[in-house]
Amino acid sequence: MLFRRSDIFCSSLGSGSLLLLKDSPGAPKVDIHDVVIGILALQGAFVEHQAMLQKLSLKRKLHVVLVRTVEDLNLCDSLIIPGGESTTIALLARISGLLEPLRDFVKAKPVWGTCAGAILLSQSVQNSKKGGQELLGGISIDIARNGWGSQVESFEVGLVVQGLQRPEESFTGIFIRAPVVLDLRSSPDEPPIQVIARLPTNLLPHSLASLDENDPKTVVALRQGLHFLTTFHPELTHDNRFHEYFVRECVLPAAV
Ligand SMILES: NC(=O)CC[C@H](N)C(=O)O
Numbered sequence: 001m002l003f004r005r006s007d008i009f010c011s012s013l014g015s016g017s018l019l020l021l022k023d024s025p026g027a028p029k030v031d032i033h034d035v036v037i038g039i040l041a042l043q044g045a046f047v048e049h050q051a052m053l054q055k056l057s058l059k060r061k062l063h064v065v066l067v068r069t070v071e072d073l074n075l076c077d078s079l080i081i082p083g084g085e086s087t088t089i090a091l092l093a094r095i096s097g098l099l100e101p102l103r104d105f106v107k108a109k110p111v112w113g114t115c116a117g118a119i120l121l122s123q124s125v126q127n128s129k130k131g132g133q134e135l136l137g138g139i140s141i142d143i144a145r146n147g148w149g150s151q152v153e154s155f156e157v158g159l160v161v162q163g164l165q166r167p168e169e170s171f172t173g174i175f176i177r178a179p180v181v182l183d184l185r186s187s188p189d190e191p192p193i194q195v196i197a198r199l200p201t202n203l204l205p206h207s208l209a210s211l212d213e214n215d216p217k218t219v220v221a222l223r224q225g226l227h228f229l230t231t232f233h234p235e236l237t238h239d240n241r242f243h244e245y246f247v248r249e250c251v252l253p254a255a256v
Helices: 046-054 070-074 086-095 099-108 116-121 241-254
Strands: 010-012 017-020 035-040 062-067 078-081 111-114 122-126 139-144 155-159 171-175 180-184 193-198 219-224 227-230
Touching (some): 035 046, 035 241, 046 062, 046 241, 062 070, 070 099, 078 241, 086 116, 111 116, 116 122, 116 227, 139 193, 139 219, 180 219, 219 241, 227 241
Parallel strands (some): 017 062, 078 111, 111 227, 122 139
Antiparallel strands (some): 010 017, 155 171, 193 219
């Protein structure tokens, strides 16, 4: 069954953010001017994204939907695809009948992919598991899974990011079996790719320190049109500036 926006019921979770509870009669309804952000909740760090969104204070009312079905997806104005395991997320999306609806969603609405989510939004992937990897596409880059190595090679580094609130304050980039951007290749008929953050080559762990600062591998956050990608995990920090950025730069410009 499809829910119209006027059918959505919510319960308040404080400071302007609401959690969507379709089955809670008596709770406030979603207004046409409210914003509904979905978080793909098949596997991975979706609860952490939900907590970050709930801490945002916005002028417009924000509702969060944990997306597990096509009906959930149809409620959303935008979507976050969390980190986790991209092969597993794609497999679960196929089993739930969400793979094609997600591909259609990506063509029409803002989507932010973190880590595994970034892999799913890429045009092509290297180092995929045996049997291949299904992608959603949406951002014109090539990416490599586990590009910095295995779990033990995970690292944290301070990122300086223009465009975030308080840009002088560095953001802790948490890289866990993170993918590496291999190539940015938007064609002239596509929106240009805008690099949002690069690894500071002078602060990198020793094994990674040989990168040239303009190497595509240093790109860890980027935008193309209304799509946004981070190869690290902002949702595992206590800092919701990337969540604020996604809402301000991608979600609100596309909303009515
Ligand atoms: N932290 C993560 O999301 C890891 C991504 C994982 N290496 C994958 O291939 O999907």
